Amino acid sequence: xxxxxxxxxxxxxxxxxxxxxxxxxxxxxxxxxxxxxxxxxxxxxxxxxxxxxxxxxxxxxxxxxxxxxxxxxxxxxxxxxxxxxxxxxxxxxxxxxxxxxxxxxxxxxxxxxxxxxxxxxxxxx
Amino acid sequence: xxxxxxxxxxxxxxxxxxxxxxxxxxxxxxxxxxxxxxxxxxxxxxx
Numbered sequence: 212x213x214x215x216x217x218x219x220x221x222x223x224x225x226x227x228x229x230x231x232x233x234x235x236x237x238x239x240x241x242x243x244x245x246x247x248x249x250x251x252x253x254x255x256x257x258x259x260x261x262x263x264x265x266x267x268x269x270x271x272x273x274x275x276x277x278x279x280x281x282x283x284x285x286x287x288x289x290x291x292x293x294x295x296x297x298x299x300x301x302x303x304x305x306x307x308x309x310x311x312x313x314x315x316x317x318x319x320x321x322x323x324x325x326x327x328x329x330x331x332x333x334x335x336x
Numbered sequence: 337x338x339x340x341x342x343x344x345x346x347x348x349x350x351x352x353x354x355x356x357x358x359x360x361x362x363x364x365x366x367x368x369x370x371x372x373x374x375x376x377x378x379x380x381x382x383x
Contacts, residue, residue, distance in 0.1 A: 243352035
């Protein structure tokens, strides 16, 4: 879900604007209005000088624990593929107890900590 | 930074728009589910 310090009315107008006109018509996930800016401040993404939230992304697991954080300054957008990769990796860890090394992606062999030596034998170059 | 990995995400309850309708959404509503929560500066800009 997405959060900005705009009002819910602004969100609705943006959701009704076609994509070719810079809108996000058809977007299915919730857009929330942090009008008081408290949530943005709580998450450490509020830019005090302008009152807007910088581009922070938080992956939260089912018990409410933060698993990953990425925060970009204003000019540069994020990468959805990387968010999905992190989600896949943390789910893999939770489900199978394995750990996922650099560059791991769904379909690649993760490391079972009990047999890590075998993983290195097989994959190290 | 006020949020750290491995710690509880700060609770919130915010008004918003969900599939075209105004709704109030809390972090608590997502217990039992994985959630990607992201912030962006302004409507009518890129994300």
